[in-house]
Amino acid sequence: MLSTLIIISGILVGTLAAYLFPHIIRKVEEAKLRQDCREQRTLVLTYDDGPGENITPRLLELLDSYQVSATFFLLGMRVQKYPKFVNRLAEAGHELGTHGQSHLNAWKVWPWEALNDIKMGYRTLGDAVSADSPFRPPYGKLVLPTWWALRLRRAPIGWWTVDSGDTNALLPQSDEVVKKVKSAGGGVVLLHDFDRQGNQAAVRADFVLETTAALLEAALVENWKVLPLGRLLR
Secondary structure, three states: OHHHHHHHHHHHHHHHHHHHHHHHHHHHHHHHHHHHHHHHOEEEEEEEOOOOOOHHHHHHHHHHHHOOOOEEEEOHHHHHHOOHHHHHHHHOOOEEEEOOOOOOOOOOOOHHHHHHHHHHHHHHHHHHOOOOOOEOOHHHOOOHHHHHHHHHHOOOEOOOOEEOOOOOOOOOOHHHHHHHHHHHOOEEEEEEOOOOOOOOHHHHHHHHHHHHHHHHHHHHHHOOEEOOHHHHHO
8 A cells, every 4th residue: 555655656746747847947947038138138029820821921021121030939830831931031030940830738738749749840840940949839838758858959948038918818008018028128029920810810910010010119219139039048
């Protein structure tokens, strides 16, 4: 009976560690990001889940008008649908990272499924990324096996410090996002550049573009550097 309890306890502790350890690491790395952005007076614009056939070209035009580079965490299944945007993003000088193949939540699938999704995301992007290009975990979730796999790749994990709220049920105002970044003295902002469906699709696309423009205007006023994430991390 005692040995059974010890085994069960060990399994529970191991399972808890598999989820808790990466979460603690995330909090430490996010704190470091906030400090780096504040000390270096830096704004990092990051876009997840794309590319989108409609929003990504508009975003490219906007970023080019300010002559800045951003980081795009591309989703493998959307790259397969719109492969032409990979080269367009790279040629425009933007940093490319991966967001997995199918946007799996590592806390809701088996570890080997999450690991395979990471591997497939890199594979789909092919020569556009290297084995150590940055990875952003879908939903911000990692477990110990996926965290370790990224460590072996030497791939930086693309955390963020400010969520724009563009996927929230109720959209905030763009100036609310700007206020958060100003208050922090800079930041890594999470936005999305996939084509949404439904009656709010146009509204949400406009919000992403308006928030991007508002942040870039704030960067001019506040004298922030605008960098891709990899340059900040280096």
